[in-house]
Amino acid sequence: MASPSLPSQSIRQVRHALQALEALKRPGLDTGRLCQEFGLSQAVLEDPEQRIPYATLDALLERAVELSGEPHLGLLMAGLPVVDPDDVGSAVIATSPTLFESLERGVRYQRVWGDGERLALEPTERGVRMRYTPVGAWRPAHRYLAELVMAQLVIGVRLLTERNVVPLGIRFVHPEPEDTREHRERYGCPLSFRAPSNDIEFSHEDAALPLVHADALVHAIFERQAQRALSALPPEQGLASRVRQYLQRSLGGGDCSIAAAARALRMPPRTLQRKLAEEGQRYAGLLEGLRRERAADFLQRRVSIAEVSFLLGYSDPSVFHRAFKRWWGVSPETFRQRHAADPHTR
Incomplete structure (x- = not known):
């Protein structure tokens, strides 16, 4: 149903929303008619x-609010509890070792x-922050999605x-509703x-909490399934995806500066920054996110720490050590020791 563009x-995601709407049992809200x-x-x-446009x-959702008055x-x-046993992404999250790693997998x-x-x-x-940016120009539905x-x-x-x-705090882009009692209770x-931005912040202590369903072997199985699901999807067309592709080619020997990326993508650096901002992204954030992901993968595959630093484009290993500790809360050495203790995480 979705146009490739x-x-x-x-x-x-749509099915989850419809199931939740049905369970609310609001007068005038007929999900069957809504679907039609x-x-x-x-x-x-x-x-x-099937995939459908975000719009x-x-x-x-906007029509549902109009019909229900909610x-x-x-x-x-x-x-409302909506569980999809076929949702491999949620399974990867639930079986992660810690809260931070579950957020990272998400x-x-x-x-x-x-x-x-x-x-x-x-x-x-104070800890870590998860930011949520709805797709497209702002519209009323984005308030409902951000609160959801x-x-x-939580x-x-x-x-x-x-x-x-208890999160350290939650921020929303939209104006404060007249009545926030339900929000503060929830x-x-x-x-x-x-x-x-729409975001939620957790403390360092909470981010390090273990998950009760953590299982290294089961997690590895679900993660392979999630990787296959990603590889089966068509390539993304957005600018952030093109920047990531450039960075993937350039890490470890190439030029990862925004000026070099802008030249490769044939646009001025300011235009690149502006267009990324329109997608809710920053160049530095994309580079750091890729480095963080690659660092964990390399260390679990037992690549030497010095080589990991080089492969991620760091000229000074001490800069890599500081960055890694900021990402994962531990040194590269400690991270490797923890994962080396469990053969299923390699």
Whole structure:
């Protein structure tokens, strides 16, 4: 159903939303009629390979709010348990060793659920922050989606750690609703509105919490399945994807500067920065994200630390050591020792 030129998401995401809407049982909200209105047949909804444009779900949620009169739709949808046993991305997250690594896997395999870099993980002085950027120009549905994603993260973290984890804070781009009692009860942490981005922050201590379903062997199996699912998808067309492809070729000997990337992509550096910002990305963030992912992979494959530093384009190994500790909370040596103790993580 999705046009190759439009960013799309897995039909599973739409199916989850519809199941949550049904469970709300709001008067006037008939999901069957809603699907008909947006051309979503039962055959399409049941085909796990289908992907549809983000704009379709955006419009559907806005119509659902119009029909139900429920302004906190996204927040309420998050409280409804919707489990898809075929969702390999969620299985990878649930079997990760720690909360931080589960968040990192969510970012790494997010394209299983939909195109674009909607999720980004970045270190902060107090811990780590997960940022959520809806696809496309802002519209009312993005409020519902942002509140849904943040609530799902809070609920998911508590389920996976079996701890009453309280985020350090949550920020939203949209204005503060008139009534935020439901928000404050659901999130249980300081809230900010009209912020630069939608994000949630966890402390260093919480990021290091082990997950109750962590299993190295099962995790490795699910991760291979997630990698195969990614490789089966058509190449992404966005600028961030093209920048990542350039960086993948240039790490370890090439020029990773934004000036070099801009030359390779035939545009001025300022234009590159502006277009990446329109996709919710930063050049430095893309470079650091790739280095972080590659560093973990190399160390688990027992590549020497000095060689990992070179392969990631660091001229000074001490700079790599500092960066690695910021990403993972431990030194490269400690990271290697932990993973060497378990043959299933290699």
